[in-house]
Amino acid sequence: TSKTAVEWFNALLRQSEENISDLFSKYRLSEALMEVYNLLRDEFSSWYLEMIKPAYGTPMDKATYEATLSIFEKLLQLLHPFMPFITEEIWQNLRERKDGESIMVSVMPIPGKYDENFLNTFENTKEVIAGIRTIRKQNNIAFKDAISLRVKSNDRYPLQFESIICKMGNIQDVEMVSDTVKGAWSFICDTVEYFIPAVGEVNTEEVRAKLQADLAYAQGFLASVMKKLSNEKFVHGAPAQVVENERKKQADAEAKIKAIEQQLAELK
Secondary structure: OHHHHHHHHHHHHHHHHHHHHHHHHOOOHHHHHHHHHHHHHHHHHHHHHHHHOOOOOOOOOHHHHHHHHHHHHHHHHHHOOOOHHHHHHHHHHHOOOOOOOOHHHOOOOOOOOOOHHHHHHHHHHHHHHHHHHHHHHHOOOOOOOOEEEEEEOOOOOOHHHHHHHHHHHOEEEEEEEOOOOOOEEEEEEOOEEEEEEOOOOOOHHHHHHHHHHHHHHHHHHHHHHHHHHOOHHHHHHOOHHHHHHHHHHHHHHHHHHHHHHHHHHHHO
16 A cells, blocks of 8 residues: 555656646746645645555554655755745754755756556545545444445446555455445446445435435536537637547546436436
8 A cells, every 4th residue: 555655646746846847937936836735735644644654553664664755855845945944944854964965955856757647547546535435424434444345347446546445445345346236325436336335224315315416416517518519619729638638528427427327216
C-alpha cells in the first residue's frame, strides 16, 4: 500500500510541478500558490499521509519514511517563495545540513514525466473510497468494523489501487461478481457498480430514493453535454480533444444511467 501511495504522490507532484512552472512563467502567482496549497492540504495531508500510516503500534518502514521526507522537501521548496521563513526553518531541521546550505539556494524541483491515466484512475479510486465511507456514515457502521465489498465485473475497476481501497475503507475482502448483489447497499463510480453486503436490514426505500436522485443528476449532466454536442459551432470550432472529451462524458453518463436504471428495476 505504501509503495503504491509513494508512486501516486510522486506522479501527482510531477504534474503539479509542471502546472506551477507554467503559472510562474505567466506571472499568475496567486494561482501558483493555490496549486501548492491544495497539493499540501488536500492531497498530501488528507490522502497520502493516511495511506502510508502504519498499523497501530507498528513503526513505518525505512523506505517509506525516506520517500516521504523527499516528498516533503519538494513541497517545502514549492512553498518557499510564498512562505520563506517557516519553510527554511522546517527544511533545515528535516535532515543534517552542511554549513551554508539553504532552501533558498536549493534547486527547485524540475517537472518530469507522469502518467495522466494513472492519476485519473486514482481520482476514481478516491471516489470509490468516498462511496464506501458514505455508506458507513449513513448506516452507522463504525470504521473499526471490517466490511466486505463486491464489485460487478467491469474493466474500469481500479484493480491496481485495490490495496488502497481496502485500507482506507477497512475492507476485509473484495469479490468480483457478475450480477447485482441482493440485500446490499450499493453505489456507482465511473460506471462500476459496488455492493456492500448489509450488516442488518437494508431500507429499500432509502436505497431507491438515493438511486433516483443519482439518476436525475446523471440525466441532467447528460442533457448539458448533449446540448454542447448538438451545437454545430462548438463541434466544428472547438479543438478536437475538447470535443472528444465531451463525447467521452456522454458515453460515461449513458453507461451510468443504464446501470442505475437496472438497479432500480431490480429493486421492484
